[in-house]
Amino acid sequence: MxxxxxxxxxxxxxxxxxxxxxxxxxxxxxxxxxxxxxxxxxxxxxxxxxxxxxxxxxxxxRISRTVDHPLIQQLFVLHEEIGPEQAIEALLNGADGEEFAELWEEYREEAKGELxxxxxxxxxxxxxxxxxxxxxxxxxxxxxxxxxxxxxxxxxxxxx
Structure with missing residues (x-):
């Protein structure tokens, strides 16, 4: 593999x-x-x-507060399937777009410069x-x- x-x-x-x-x-x-x-x-x-x-x-x-959330996990799956930009766009425009937007912002802040x-x-x-x-x-x-x-x-x- x-x-x-x-x-x-x-x-x-x-x-x-x-x-x-x-x-x-x-x-x-x-x-x-x-x-x-x-x-x-x-x-x-x-x-x-x-x-x-x-x-x-x-x-x-550092343990993330957001990475285990189902919407962020869905992002990781979509990232592999359709690419990063398209995955984010699909989730932002989906039924849970507002919740995803908040989670995505928090995840990005958490991950800034740290593992x-x-x-x-x-x-x-x-x-x-x-x-x-x-x-x-x-x-x-x-x-x-x-x-x-x-x-x-x-x-x-x-x-x-």
Whole structure:
């Protein structure tokens, strides 16, 4: 899948930075909120890598109040199907246009210059980090233009 190849290439491009975080995660005998995880921000150059503990990931990726709202989620789906401008226009002109306009403005203000994600994404990532630790993987979040991906990367592939 192209998405997987793209994430693999992104991970490989920051392998050195991830290796240090992976070693720290590997050294932790059991999962806890202090488990090191990584955030890769590749939305614009230069790509940045952030190391944080799963329990303090909110200091790197702020939880949005709007991103989990059904209208904003619909925007993300339409963005993929018809493009960004058309998606916004369709929702502004739809039955819930006024509500969407308010949400869109709040979302844009929230996301201004900061990394944001929804509470659902954050909770799912905590669960994923537990599974990753058991599987000897580094849990990471990758932000690319228009998308947020979470995955696990085998620690051996980063530290070998």
């Amino acid at each position: 192209a998405k997987d190849r793209g994430i693999q290439a992104l991970v490989e491009s920051v392998r050195e930075e991830l290796a240090d975080i992976a070693r720290q995660a590997e050294a932790q005998a059991s999962w806890s909120l202090t488990l090191p995880v990584a955030v890769i921000d590749a939305r614009k150059p230069p790509t940045r890598v952030y190391a944080t503990a799963i329990g303090t990931i909110g200091s790197v990726l 944001v994600w929804g509470a659902n994404d954050a909770a799912a990532f905590v669960t994923k980090s537990k599974a990753c630790h058991q599987d000897h993987e580094l849990a990471l979040v990758a932000l690319v233009p228009g998308h947020l991906y979470s995955c696990g990367v085998p620690i051996r592939s980063l530290t070998a």
